Amino acid sequence: MASVAPSVAPLVPPVAPMVPAIAPAGTPVRPPSGAAPVVPPPPPPAAVQPPPPPHPSTGKDLDPTQLAELWERCSKLDQQDYFEVLMVERTAAPADIKKAFYRESRTYHPDRFFHLSNKELKDRVNELYKRVTEAYYVLRDDAKRRQYTANISGPERAQKLRFTETSEAETRAASKRQVEEQIGTHPKGRQFYQTGAADADAGRWSAAERNLKMALTYEPANTRYKEKLAEVQKVLHEEARKQGDAFKIR
Structure with missing residues (x-):
């Protein structure tokens, strides 16, 4: 019987394993068949510092x-x-x-x-x-x-x-x-005026009239003295009128 030589598989050069290529950032990656494409997130932008606000209280912002x-x-x-x-x-x-x-x-x-x-x-x-x-x-x-x-x-x-x-x-x-000028320039005039004003404040109208008249003898042109005397005499006139009315036969 003739001998049969053993079969020998042909020599095949080794094949390097497939290494997936790295796509640039943001490029869609092809997924397996039937899956939705996946887009990787873009890299975060470089941090930008905002300009400092102008200081309104220093005058540095004056143009x-x-x-x-x-x-x-x-x-x-x-x-x-x-x-x-x-x-x-x-x-x-x-x-x-x-x-x-x-x-x-x-x-x-x-x-x-x-x-x-x-x-x-x-x-x-x-x-x-x-x-x-x-x-x-x-x-x-x-x-x-x-x-x-x-x-x-x-x-x-x-x-x-x-x-x-x-x-x-x-x-x-x-x-x-x-x-x-308001109270008087003559010492005696001021004294009589102040006494007359105090009499008027207390309701002593006759005494007030006498003292104010004395003040005017020292300063006859003093407007303040004249005005105060006129006020006192008006009150005395009103009181005299009321007393006269009280004695009238009704």
């Missing part, structure tokens, strides 16, 4: 126009009176002056400008703030306001723009004169 306006406001300070500093009329009511003071003091408070790089401008803003406070100190007081208004209305306006110690003394003297 060139605002800086120019600030320079102009400060440069006029030495030529302005207190009404102009607060930007109010001379006839402004006390409430309007107070409102203007709050507005201007907030606008030019040094804390808003402490980051200014220009030292001269910073110093001028500080001086402007002080002048705003000074203006309010004077204009809120009726006596000081009257004296100051008279000062800046005269020929020496340029020298009277600031309320100094001299202005304070002038105000006290003017107030004293006003009181004297």
Whole structure:
């Protein structure tokens, strides 16, 4: 019997295993047959820091126009009176002056400008703030306001723009004169007037009339004395009329 040679499988070169290609980020990956495509999420964007908000209280955000306006406001300070500093009329009511003071003091408070790089401008803003406070100190007081208004209305306006110690003394003297004009300048006249006024307050009308007439002998032109005497005599006239009516035969 003839021998049969064993069968030998043909040699096949080895095949490298299939390695799936890596698709770029965001490219759909082909799934197995019948499945929906899967899209991998895109990579997160690089973190972006927002710009810092402008600081409204430091003056760093002033643009060139605002800086120019600030320079102009400060440069006029030495030529302005207190009404102009607060930007109010001379006839402004006390409430309007107070409102203007709050507005201007907030606008030019040094804390808003402490980051200014220009030292001269910073110093001028500080001086402007002080002048705003000074203006309010004077204009809120009726006596000081009257004296100051008279000062800046005269020929020496340029020298009277600031309320100094001299202005304070002038105000006290003017107030004293006003009181004297109201109560009287003659010691005896003032004494009789004050006694007559006290009599009137207590209802002693005849005594009040006598004392007021005595006061007028010392100061016959005193308007206050005349007005008080007229008030007392009117009461006496009314009382006399009532007493006369009581004695009438009815």
